Amino acid sequence: MSSEQDKNKYLLKELLGRPGNGSCADCGAADTEWASYTLGVFVCPSCAGLHGNIPNISSVKSVLRDSWSNTEVEFMASTGNDAAKAKYEQKVPAFYYRPTHSDCQLLREQWIRARYDRNEFVCLERQEPYSAEQKIREIFQISVLQYYTAISRLLLPYFLKEMVDWFNAIRAARFHYLQVAFPGAHDADLVPKLTRKYIKEGYMEKTGPKHTEGFKKRWFTMDDRRLMYFKDPLDAYARGEVFIGSGENSYTVLPGLPPLTQGYHWQFGITIVTPDRKFLFACATEVDQREWMAAFQTVINRPMLPQEYAVEAHFKHKP
Incomplete structure (x- = not known):
């Protein structure tokens, strides 16, 4: 050399x-x-x-x-x-997803092309495909079935850019909704809410509000303070939701189930106590029980934000 x-x-x-x-x-x-x-x-x-x-x-x-x-x-x-x-990156929209090394190749490649090839973040007019009002209206008009059909069609290599455009258009719509829902909030506080990353998810058993119904196996997802449950992991809509508040507002999580509880198949119970009622769950293993309780406790330990009180009130007034 x-x-x-x-x-x-x-x-x-x-x-x-x-x-x-x-x-x-x-x-x-x-x-x-x-x-x-x-x-x-x-x-x-x-x-x-x-x-x-x-x-x-x-x-x-x-x-x-x-x-x-x-x-x-x-x-x-x-x-x-x-x-x-x-x-x-002079004009990257706040809602635009910036991929990391752990993201799929599709997102990373389109990010690279958007930056260097299409110059999307230098010229605002080139952001039309995912931020235009018409695109946002389309998002709200399509049904879940139409959405998944559209996505399946976009899997063709020719439409890789369109797929990422749709992904960011959905984020744009969600970002607009959050700006309306939380006026005065900083963009940095809203952006983490655009992409759902569950704190915890998995199967548990649950019973109804009277605690006399048999326990049913459900798929649960913990999304910030919202515990949602589905009959199947791929279901589009949740069967129900539970709001998890903070300890300073009388929310607690306890191991086990109340005495005389019947109808459960899994032995490792969890009781969530709220100001209004108790929610009973059962896990298949002690490890699952420990992990779910840790997830609940993390949320309960965190003080509630002002806007979360409005979410709590919405849950309480649900039919």
């Missing part, structure tokens, strides 16, 4: 130590072994492969294994990940 190549390798390693360059410019992975010498960004091996799908825009090299010219290294030094972020 020539002394010039040795020098360039040294300079590239030095550039990796600069702020922003140590994490992938596209997905945030802490593994920047590759770089786009036409865009001036350091990326992970996975995103480097996705850059290969837009050769008209990006050309990549291994930072350590490939040869670099002086001109290429100078360009990398003049740009870098932070500079690229400032250039290509």
Whole structure:
């Protein structure tokens, strides 16, 4: 290896130590072994492969294994990940989903194309497909069946961009709803509510409000303070919901079931005490019981936000 190549390798390693360059410019992975010498960004091996799908825009090299010219290294030094972020992410909508290294290839590739190929976050007019009012109206008009039918059609490779556009259009609609529901809330507080990530999900048994009905096996999801239950994990609509408040408002979770409780098949019970009634559940294993109780306790330990009192009141007045 020539002394010039040795020098360039040294300079590239030095550039990796600069702020922003140590994490992938596209997905945030802490593994920047590759770089786009036409865009001036350091990326992970996975995103480097996705850059290969837009050769008209990006050309990549291994930072350590490939040869670099002086001109290429100078360009990398003049740009870098932070500079690229400032250039290509000037107008990213708050609702737009920024994929991470753990997300699927589809989301990551379309994020890369949106940034560098379509320049969607530099020009607002190019955000029309997922943020236009007409698209939002369409979202509210289609039924669940139509939605899943549409998504199945979009699985064709030609429609990969449309699939991500729909995904972000749904987020745009949800974001608009949250802005109306929580006026004055900061965008940073609303964005985490756009994509549902359950605190806990799985099967439990439950009985009715009188505790005299037999226990039935149901699929439960814990979404912040909402415990929803379904007959089947793939059901579109919940059979019912339970609001989980905070300990300072007289919500508690207890192991076991009240004496004389009958009709359950699974032996590891949980009782949730609310100001109005008790909810009884049963788990198949002690591990399940422990995990569900930990999830409930985490929520109960957290003080309620002002808007959550309105949600609680809505639950109490449900028929």
